[in-house]
Amino acid sequence: NSGSRDITAAVVRGKEQPFVIEQARLRGPQDDEVLVKIVATGLCHTDLIVRDQYYPVPLPAVLGHEGAGIVEAVGSNVRELKAGDHVVLTYGQCGHCNPCRGGHGAYCRDFFALNFGGVDGHGHTAITDAQGQPLHDHFFAQSSFATFALAREINAIKVPEDAPLELLGPLGCGIQTGAGAVLNSLQVRSGSSFASYGAGAVGLSAVMAAKVAGATTIIAIDVVPSRLQLAMELGATHVVNSRETDVIEAVRAITGGGADFALESTGRPEVLSAGIEALGGLGMMGVVGAPKLGTTASFDVNNLLLGGRSIRGIVEGDSVPQVFIPQLVTLYQQGRFPFDRLVKFYPLEQINQAAEDSTRGITLKPILRIA
Ligand code: NAD
Ligand code: ZN
The missing domain is CATH 3.90.180.10 (Medium-chain alcohol dehydrogenases, catalytic domain)
Structure with a gap:
């Protein structure tokens, strides 16, 4: 050839x-x-x-x-x-x-x-x-x-x-996934609360994007203290170390009842279950963390139903890359991402x-x- x-x-x-x-x-x-x-x-x-x-x-x-x-x-x-x-x-x-x-x-x-x-x-x-x-x-x-x-x-x-x-x-991939989940899929609103379960590359990209979107309560949840520290520097208003603190109670207390928007990027089904519990009324949970094929997670059906809550899977931040990647470059060049x-x-x-x-x-x- x-x-x-x-x-x-x-x-x-x-x-x-x-x-x-x-x-x-x-x-x-x-x-x-x-x-x-x-x-x-x-x-x-x-x-x-x-x-x-x-x-x-x-x-x-x-x-x-x-x-x-x-x-x-x-x-x-x-x-x-x-x-x-x-x-x-x-x-x-x-x-x-x-x-x-x-x-x-x-x-x-x-x-x-x-x-x-x-x-x-x-x-x-x-x-x-x-x-x-x-x-x-x-x-x-x-x-x-x-x-x-x-x-x-x-x-x-x-x-x-x-x-x-x-x-x-x-x-x-990873940065577009976290940022796109917030900006394209969940469409986090100005003044709303957002909880990022996982403060890895995807979760911290979501935190930065939530700040760009104007969320006023931004919670990062992880088990690695240095990542939580960085989350604060990148726009989180609160952090929760889920090894030390009950996450559901903490997120409900910080948001006054539950988060408006959340994103799960740890790939752990028990974290997803907890995050759904800690959604507020009409709250939306985005799922990007990838466990092994066949993994299941559980949630209280009435908690989902009665609060009008929703869960959605998200691939690659649901972005049109030709549009979104240059936008992220511009946000980076402006110091906002x-x-x-x-x-x-x-x-x-x-x-x-x-x-x-x-x-x-x-x-x-x-x-x-x-x-
Ligand atoms: P990462 O390893 O950097 O981040 C995962 C974070 O979860 C880590 O900071 C880790 O400390 C934290 N964590 C682990 N257990 C925890 C627990 N019990 N409670 C709280 N935090 C916990 O990985 P990443 O590059 O950010 O990717 C995150 C996930 O997203 C991976 O599963 C990856 O495969 C997936 N991913 C999905 C897409 C998609 O399109 N859906 C795209 C890229 C990555
Ligand atoms: Zn990837």
Whole structure:
């Protein structure tokens, strides 16, 4: 295939196995694909749950789904992007099913296949390892733990060249998820109360967005004191350490009866149950935290019914990435969305250290510098 090239990639060879840095080969861009020279890629909790096979992405695979880089070459059907453009890579969507046409690509009919299938739309991989064996790829339509990645034009989002590209990759997933859940899905109102269950990268992005939206009571709940401290600096008006305090009582007391809006990003069903209990009348709970497939949570049906409360699942902040990611860049540049406070940079070679620091609560949002 013309345009194929040698790349360096972090490969997961087996369930719960560390990432291995390998030399591999990536084919060139076809049709609506863009080849992107990756500058940096965020590490999201979702990469780790796939490494550990909560979601059955076939292995061996190249993961990575918060890539940022520079367009190197484009396929013959690419219309707007060109070599040299700065892009943030985001989730894959088909672009022509009803949810995609309605501006809800995160609920694309083919979302699971396009983002977790480990192959392209035709069942093929684009990467081979040093022995010539195929590696599963197209993870979130990018597989960006590598020096180069193939994306499609629809999930490569052009960003301004005066923004710091090495910082922007997490806008493609974790940051967009927390901020979009608040601004697009829940539509947190000015003057309202918001509770963020989890003060990780997603939860703190939600806290910053709730401040942008004008919420006047913003509660961050976590078990890591340093994260709660940072939450206060980013806009939380109250914090609750759920290891030390009864969360339901605390949130009800702070809000005078229950939160108007809440977001669950810990992935723990008991935290979700508690958060639903601590909603006020007409309160809305958004669910973004991802447990193992098949996990169930319980709630008091009459508590939901009588208070007119609701629960909704949210993927990727329900954003139209072409619209929302540039908006987040502008908010960042204006100092109103300081997500750089969450970030620590690592070289790609230290990806396992970055993963461990993330799991242990030392680093909120690792970004791997690649070029
Ligand atoms: P993270 O690990 O940085 O954040 C999770 C936070 O939950 C941590 O700060 C942790 O201390 C806290 N926590 C754990 N147990 C707790 C408990 N019992 N009570 C209170 N807090 C507790 O992860 P992240 O990158 O912020 O991602 C959060 C979740 O969102 C993950 O499950 C991830 O897979 C998921 N995610 C979903 C989407 C989506 O589109 N729905 C997108 C990105 C990430
Ligand atoms: Zn993610």
